[in-house]
Amino acid sequence: MIEKEISKIDKKIDRMRKRVKGVEDYKVANEVFDNSTLLTLYHFAKNGSIDTLHGVIKAGKEANVFLADDKNGRKIAVKIYMVTASDFRNMLKYIEGDRRFRGFHKNRRGIIYTWVKKEFKNLERAHDAGVMVPEPIAFRNNVLLMDFIGTNGKNAPMLKNIEVQEPEKILSDIIENYNKLYCRANLVHSDLSEYNILIKDNSIPYLIDFSQAVIREHPGAADFLNRDVKNLTRYFKKYFDVAEEEIYKRITLCG
Ligand SMILES: Nc1ncnc2c1ncn2[C@@H]1O[C@H](COP(=O)(O)OP(=O)(O)OP(=O)(O)O)[C@@H](O)[C@H]1O
Ligand SMILES: [Mg+2]
Incomplete structure (x- = not known):
C-alpha cells in the first residue's frame, strides 16, 4: 500500500519536473525544486492555479x-522559499509576538511554512485595506502565488533601479499606502525600502515582500516602523528635502 502511494508520488514529481524543465536560468536548481516543492507545485498545476512556469x-x-501563467492565461508571480537556505533565527523575531501565529511548529519546515502563511495573510489584509500590493492568490507549504506586477509580461522595476520622474508624488503615494496599511490593516511592513517597492508604468508604487510584516501590537513594531520611515527618508533625500518626523506623522495619523 505504502509502496503504491510512493510510486504515485514519484510519478507526480516526475511530471512536475518535466514541467519546470524549461526553467533553465535558475541558480541552484535542485535547491529550489526539491521533491517536496515539486509536489507542492504539482498540487497547483493540478488545480489550474499554475499552467506554465516561465523563467525566474x-x-x-x-x-x-x-513568472507563470494560470490556466486562464493570467500572469502570476510564484514565490518559492528555499527550506534549506533560510535564516530561521531572523524569521522567529517577526513571528513570535504576532498573536495570529501562536503555536506554530518550531522546526525548519514549521518556521518556513508559517513564514509563507504570514506573507499571504499580510498581503490579504493589506489588499483588503486598499493598499497597492500584489493580490494574493494561494499559498501552500513554501510556495506563495500572487498577482504579477508588471506590464506585458515584463516585471515592474524596483524603486531602487529607476530614475524617479516625480519624486514628491511617488513618496506621497507611498505614504498614503503605508497610512492605509497602518491604520486600516493594522500592520507595520518592517522591511520597507527602495528594494521592496515596485514602480509600475513609471508612476504607480506597489509595496511588496510582506513576510516580515507584523501587527501593530507586536513588541518590535515601533522599532520596525521607525526603521521603515528612516529608509524612506534616506532614499528620497537624494531627490528633495524630506523631514523624517513629517513622514512618520502622515503614516500614523489615523482619521
Ligand atoms: N508580485 C510580483 N510581481 C512582479 N515581480 C515580483 C513580485 N514579487 C516579487 N517580485 C520580484 O522579485 C523580487 C524579490 O521578491 P521579494 O522582495 O518578495 O523577495 P525577497 O524576500 O526580497 O527575496 P530575497 O530576500 O531572498 O532576495 C522583487 O524585488 C521583484 O523584483
Ligand atoms: Mg525583497
Whole structure:
C-alpha cells in the first residue's frame, strides 16, 4: 500500500519536473525544486492555479520568484522559499509576538511554512485595506502565488533601479499606502525600502515582500516602523528635502 502511494508520488514529481524543465536560468536548481516543492507545485498545476512556469524573475538568498501563467492565461508571480537556505533565527523575531501565529511548529519546515502563511495573510489584509500590493492568490507549504506586477509580461522595476520622474508624488503615494496599511490593516511592513517597492508604468508604487510584516501590537513594531520611515527618508533625500518626523506623522495619523 505504502509502496503504491510512493510510486504515485514519484510519478507526480516526475511530471512536475518535466514541467519546470524549461526553467533553465535558475541558480541552484535542485535547491529550489526539491521533491517536496515539486509536489507542492504539482498540487497547483493540478488545480489550474499554475499552467506554465516561465523563467525566474529574481533569484534571491531565501526565495526565488518566477513568472507563470494560470490556466486562464493570467500572469502570476510564484514565490518559492528555499527550506534549506533560510535564516530561521531572523524569521522567529517577526513571528513570535504576532498573536495570529501562536503555536506554530518550531522546526525548519514549521518556521518556513508559517513564514509563507504570514506573507499571504499580510498581503490579504493589506489588499483588503486598499493598499497597492500584489493580490494574493494561494499559498501552500513554501510556495506563495500572487498577482504579477508588471506590464506585458515584463516585471515592474524596483524603486531602487529607476530614475524617479516625480519624486514628491511617488513618496506621497507611498505614504498614503503605508497610512492605509497602518491604520486600516493594522500592520507595520518592517522591511520597507527602495528594494521592496515596485514602480509600475513609471508612476504607480506597489509595496511588496510582506513576510516580515507584523501587527501593530507586536513588541518590535515601533522599532520596525521607525526603521521603515528612516529608509524612506534616506532614499528620497537624494531627490528633495524630506523631514523624517513629517513622514512618520502622515503614516500614523489615523482619521
Ligand atoms: N508580485 C510580483 N510581481 C512582479 N515581480 C515580483 C513580485 N514579487 C516579487 N517580485 C520580484 O522579485 C523580487 C524579490 O521578491 P521579494 O522582495 O518578495 O523577495 P525577497 O524576500 O526580497 O527575496 P530575497 O530576500 O531572498 O532576495 C522583487 O524585488 C521583484 O523584483
Ligand atoms: Mg525583497
